[in-house]
Amino acid sequence: MQNTKTGVLLVNLGTPEAPTAPAVRAFLKQFLSDPRVVDLPRWQWLPILNGIVLRFRPKKVAKAYQSVWQEGGSPLMVISREQQQALQARLQQDVGQSVPVALGMTYGAPSMRQGLDELLEQGCDKVVLLPLFPQYSCSTSGAAFDAIASEFAGMRTFPHLRMVRDYHDNPAYIDALANSIQSHWNQHGRGQKLLMSFHGVPKRFVQEGDIYQSQCLRTGELVAARLGLSEGQWMVCFQSRFGKEEWLTPYTDETLEALPQQGVKSIDIITPAFSVDCLETLEEIAIEGKSEFLAAGGEAYHFIPCLNAEPDHIAMMSELVQKEMQNW
Incomplete structure (x- = not known):
């Protein structure tokens, strides 16, 4: 009987190299050329992308990256490498044998093909694709599937594949989020309201069938229930909108500006859609969000980091992989 070996391709969105x-x-x-991300007709979008967006936006975004860049690279890359190593060690412990874990980004490097090749070189003929997007969206998990499928399209033979589509209501994920919030409260005290800020998507995506919004709301409900919060003590909002089209509401930035006028002077904010701290959490929420809230009259603003490479987060990933490995 031929020996088989399972590997894990850990996927995140990606990051600039500098x-x-x-x-x-x-x-x-x-990133912005992917129809999964911007689905306007190519004849309409590409002139805007190349003629306007790519002329003016990179300098502004680069400055934002400079405010959070680390010695080993972008926070997303540094922490993703930590997750990769921690998950491989945890799987060795849980499964009792070596399960190679490679890192592949939907955009940028290491690419999906580089991660896939790394697993194939180690003899893996079965691959569990684990996109670290807890809530499914066509623009994240869908794009990751497209990326791996495009690599398979050019291969004479490709490995068996299983993909974790989402884990928005996974008990271990909910527990990890709730534990991180409770731990923060134990150390720093508790604000008047907990904000759960999810990355936004165009409202039209949901109207056309994307299940992202419903999964974000479900995650929020489960975390609030796990913490024993009442209706007025927490809320879900959406960040990072781009362009003029309407995105999911309420918008995080507008919420931060409005809350102090409603008597909410102290808040805690967490970003459950992000598995790794990155530009959108460290610069947009931890820095810019705090500035917006305090400028509007807020008094205390506490950012709660992503789950990153915390042990209970890695244990959850191992659980997801082991489930996919069953009966294979």
């Missing part, structure tokens, strides 16, 4: 305008431009060109 906090410079040229590196950001290259990353944004690949």
Whole structure:
């Protein structure tokens, strides 16, 4: 009987290779050229992308990256590498045998093909694709599936594949989020309201069938229930909108500006759609969000980090992989 070996391709969105305008431009060109992300007709969108967006946006985004860049690279890359190593060690412990874990980004490097090749070189003929997007969206998990499928399209033979589509209501994920919030409260005290800020998507995506919004709301409900919060003590909002089209509401930035006028002077904010701290959490929420809230009259603003490479987060990933490995 032929020996078989399972590997894991850990997937995240991706990151520029440097906090410079040229590196950001290259990353944004690949990211914003994906029809899963911007689904306007190519004849309409590409002139806007190349003629306007890629001319002006990279310099601004590069400056934002410079405010959070680390010695080992972007926070997303540094922490993703930590997750990769921690998950491989945890799987060795849980399964009792080596389960190689490679890192592949939907955009940028290491690419999905680089991660896939790394697993194939180690003899893996079965691959569990684990996109670290807890809530499914066509623009994240859907794009990750497209990316791996496009690599398979050029291969004479490809490995068996199983994909974790989402884990928005997974008990271990909910517990990890709730534990991180409770731990923060134990150390720093508790604000008047807990905000759960999810990355936004165009409202039209949901109207056309994307299940992202419903899964975000379900995650929020489960975390609030796990913490024993009443209706007025928490809320879900959506960040990072781009362009003029209406996105999911309420918008995080507008919420932060409005809450102090409603008597909410202290808040805690967490970003459950992000498995890794990155530009959108560290710069947009931890820095810009705090500035917006305090400028509007807020008094205390506490950002709660992503789950990153915390042990209970890694244990949850191991559980997801082991479930996919069963009866294979």
